[in-house]
Amino acid sequence: MSFVEYSECIQEGDVVIIFLGHESMFPVKVQAGAQTQTRYGAIRHSVDLIGRRYGSKVTCSKGGWVYVLHPTPELWTVSLPHRTQILYATDIAMITMMLELKPGSVVCESGTGSGSLSHSMLRCIAPTGHLYTVEFHQQRADKAAEEFREHKVGHLVTVLNQDVCKDGFGVSAVADAVFLDIPSPWEAVVHARTAIKKQGGRATGRVNSGVPGSYGGSCRIHGNRNAQQLTVMSGHVSPGGHKEGHRALGHGAFWGGATWGSVSQPCLQQAHHPVNDRTAGYAEAIIASSLTIHSHFLLTGVYLLLVVMISHALDTVWMKLLRLFLIFGKSGS
Numbered sequence: 001m002s003f004v005e006y007s008e009c010i011q012e013g014d015v016v017i018i019f020l021g022h023e024s025m026f027p028v029k030v031q032a033g034a035q036t037q038t039r040y041g042a043i044r045h046s047v048d049l050i051g052r053r054y055g056s057k058v059t060c061s062k063g064g065w066v067y068v069l070h071p072t073p074e075l076w077t078v079s080l081p082h083r084t085q086i087l088y089a090t091d092i093a094m095i096t097m098m099l100e101l102k103p104g105s106v107v108c109e110s111g112t113g114s115g116s117l118s119h120s121m122l123r124c125i126a127p128t129g130h131l132y133t134v135e136f137h138q139q140r141a142d143k144a145a146e147e148f149r150e151h152k153v154g155h156l157v158t159v160l161n162q163d164v165c166k167d168g169f170g171v172s173a174v175a176d177a178v179f180l181d182i183p184s185p186w187e188a189v190v191h192a193r194t195a196i197k198k199q200g201g202r203a204t205g206r207v208n209s210g211v212p213g214s215y216g217g218s219c220r221i222h223g224n225r226n227a228q229q230l231t232v233m234s235g236h237v238s239p240g241g242h243k244e245g246h247r248a249l250g251h252g253a254f255w256g257g258a259t260w261g262s263v264s265q266p267c268l269q270q271a272h273h274p275v276n277d278r279t280a281g282y283a284e285a286i287i288a289s290s291l292t293i294h295s296h297f298l299l300t301g302v303y304l305l306l307v308v309m310i311s312h313a314l315d316t317v318w319m320k321l322l323r324l325f326l327i328f329g330k331s332g333s
């Protein structure tokens, strides 16, 4: 088992997701001889889990049943032990798309927090990419490193226990992308600039609602001319601002985006990983359709303006010709 590769059967040491229902699932580390209690009774690891196929229905000791699922970043996000606020699938889809993550990408993030975003990033960049993740809280950094090893993705990630605003990401000129999920991302923009490859890359950060302008401003100060702010709202995406009265999708409503160097614009309709959460696709669909609607409105407006101007001009010409015709007609008679 690995979080970035599928295996057919459960083995000792695997982390499996025990699925009791959509609102009730939890991860379990499989150990020979161990038992896990559920409200439907006990699951005996040696008998009920080891050697069984992922996706099997397992009957517990009280006669109720559960499914044992292969772990994925999405299932981890909804079942992980929370050490901090975390990012959910809707926002994660948006971030991985904006950062254009793909197999082989090198990406820096801070803070690691509970590792919810990190697991999705790792699946995007596997098998040859690398994630540098910075967390200044010692226990969170240690726990995340332990989980990455347990989830067989440890070789794809370096966890650094330091203050990203002071000490940066510990690398320079290697990253294709940077993501900041810390209270003041603008303080780390200078380090994002250092971490990013000389030929360019993308940086994105979550910006709290009190200070939406600071991130874009800081990106501009550090030599970025394309810094933009993107707000994801239900049914509405507005580059440049927050619209009152709209409910935010997820809890990370503001995103500051920046590109340095000669990196192509993001392809907004780019296909994302086939995730088993419909909200992920929803965020992408909203961006794509909202941009189309905006450009249609703009084109229709320009077209109507042109029609009005031309008909006004024509009107004036016809009136002048008619007047000339009457004058000449009168003088002729």
Ligand SMILES: C[S@@+](CC[C@H](N)C(=O)[O-])C[C@H]1O[C@@H](n2cnc3c(N)ncnc32)[C@H](O)[C@@H]1O
Pocket: 084, 085, 086, 087, 110, 111, 112, 113, 114, 115, 116, 117, 118, 134, 135, 136, 137, 140, 162, 163, 164, 165, 166, 181, 182, 183
């Ligand atoms: C909201 S959590 C990140 C959640 C993470 N994105 C996830 O999905 O699980 C923010 C984390 O940033 C860490 N943090 C805040 N400021 C930091 C800094 N200057 N350097 C490194 N880590 C920082 C906090 O300790 C916290 O764990």
